[in-house]
Amino acid sequence: MKKIILSLSMAASMFASTNLFVTSDQNTLKIDGAEVYFGSPATLIKDRKASKIVKFEGFIDAAHPDILFATKNYKLPLVRSKNIVKNGEKGSIELELSSSNLTNDQAMAWEDSGDIFYDKCTKCHGTHAPKEFDMLSWEGLYGSMKDRAQPTDNQEMQILRYLYAHSNDGILDEK
Ligand code: HEC
Structure with a gap:
């Protein structure tokens, strides 16, 4: 097998x-x-x-x-x-x-940013999958969650890139 x-x-x-x-x-x-x-x-x-x-x-x-x-x-x-x-x-x-x-391993290229997203953004509630929203909605939602998650500037860029890339109007499916 x-x-x-x-x-x-x-x-x-x-x-x-x-x-x-x-x-x-x-x-x-x-x-x-x-x-x-x-x-x-x-x-x-x-x-x-x-x-x-x-x-x-x-x-x-x-x-x-x-x-x-x-x-x-x-x-x-x-x-x-x-x-x-x-x-x-x-x-x-x-x-x-x-x-x-x-x-050519998409998952590997996005692994670190995905880890940060799942770490920072599932502390208070279950996972909201990137595909649940489009980029514009994520921009707003992230804005309202930022103070709660308290990412560093570096983590912020990683989280936003991960959400945008895998959102429902993004360019990738989560692997
Ligand atoms: C300190 C706690 C906390 C953290 C950390 C947190 N959230 Fe939230 N989040 C909430 C609360 C409270 C709500 C509103 C009620 C609910 O859905 O549980 C919420 C709701 C949401 C919703 C649903 C909004 C809607 O209108 O359907 C999304 C999406 C979301 N959060 C995304 C994120 C993302 C992305 C992060 C990481 C950047 C994050 N959250 C981190 C507390 C948190």
Whole structure:
């Protein structure tokens, strides 16, 4: 039975090999000319083994042309850079990242932020799954829970990113 599960999960990860996620023990990863937010999804363009060229795609808010956002509501930033290529309301950027900062394991890339969310936000009540609300609602709900949960600034960004990314108008399903 174990063998079957193993080969199934290997097949699944092979199909997903072009979908990579940024891993970082900081909230953002600072590289030459750009700052990349943890957990951001990217597509593989070129694998140089020790490093990879990856492409980030998203939306650009005219008020913040240096930031590539995951969705059109401009709540979940992916990359901050002056070199984002604009195409109407959409944008993209190709960057070279160390392979150690990329993984095809979505759960791993989001693990720390998920842990903080579940730790800080289930002390007084049961879990409110990210999928229960959309990003805008989470922004308001978080605002009313912040004083109760008392996160550090660092934890705040982790919790909000986790909620937004996995919300019902987010970009990921919880793994
Ligand atoms: C100190 C206690 C406490 C902590 C910590 C806490 N909450 Fe709450 N939360 C409450 C109370 C009290 C309510 C209102 C009554 C209820 O639903 O239990 C509530 C309600 C909610 C609701 C339901 C709101 C609705 O309108 O349906 C959500 C969602 C929520 N909290 C999210 C969070 C999140 C996210 C965090 C972490 C940032 C968090 N809570 C941390 C006490 C807390």
